[in-house]
Amino acid sequence: MSDTLHPTIETVAGSPRRYKRVVYSIFAVGIVGLFAGMLFDLPLTGTTIYLLGAWIGSALAALLPRVSDATLVDERDQAVHRRASGLAVTITGVAGITVVPALYALSAAEVVTITQTMWGAIWMGSAFFLLWGGCSFYVDRFQ
Amino acid sequence: MDTDLPERRETEGLSQEALAEAVGVTRQTINAIERDRYDPSLELAFALADYFDCRIEDLFEPPADDE
Numbered sequence: 001m002s003d004t005l006h007p008t009i010e011t012v013a014g015s016p017r018r019y020k021r022v023v024y025s026i027f028a029v030g031i032v033g034l035f036a037g038m039l040f041d042l043p044l045t046g047t048t049i050y051l052l053g054a055w056i057g058s059a060l061a062a063l064l065p066r067v068s069d070a071t072l073v074d075e076r077d078q079a080v081h082r083r084a085s086g087l088a089v090t091i092t093g094v095a096g097i098t099v100v101p102a103l104y105a106l107s108a109a110e111v112v113t114i115t116q117t118m119w120g121a122i123w124m125g126s127a128f129f130l131l132w133g134g135c136s137f138y139v140d141r142f143q
Numbered sequence: 144m145d146t147d148l149p150e151r152r153e154t155e156g157l158s159q160e161a162l163a164e165a166v167g168v169t170r171q172t173i174n175a176i177e178r179d180r181y182d183p184s185l186e187l188a189f190a191l192a193d194y195f196d197c198r199i200e201d202l203f204e205p206p207a208d209d210e
Binding site: 015016017070071072073074075076077079 | 163164167168169170171172175181183184186187
């Protein structure tokens, strides 16, 4: 085997594990900052930390694989992402299909009252599945 | 999927990192393939077969239950 097939692994952006640690840590700082802001009644500070974490984390997640000499994200990461997304959609769908009709029935029977928060969750779930349907159509037809 | 990738890699004196670098994936992916925790894409299977100068079916074999 020639040496060109086995170049050094040392790169500017480090290893895939370090890449994930860095990105997830920045996201975590943002989320913790948001909750800390809510807890200590500093919503503007918390939101600012959250936005910085989300933006910087997203930018690094997108840019590092492009500028790094090493492979930081590969087909297995994409496969994990696809399977996790599918599982999340399935869980959300099963929960929605089973819980929402039961809530309607119990509300009609005046056993429970559907609060504004619950309506918000129902609408959000419905919008999510509408988006998922649109994305499925697009991927099926155009990709 | 059954594979003799670890044996071929060790025969060549390659680390998982070196093989991963050669075929353009992460070391974790090579490790997952060797531990039968991930089935490679056709593209990666071709790259591995090309690297070891063999056919895909020489590298990978479906488990007996699937036959």
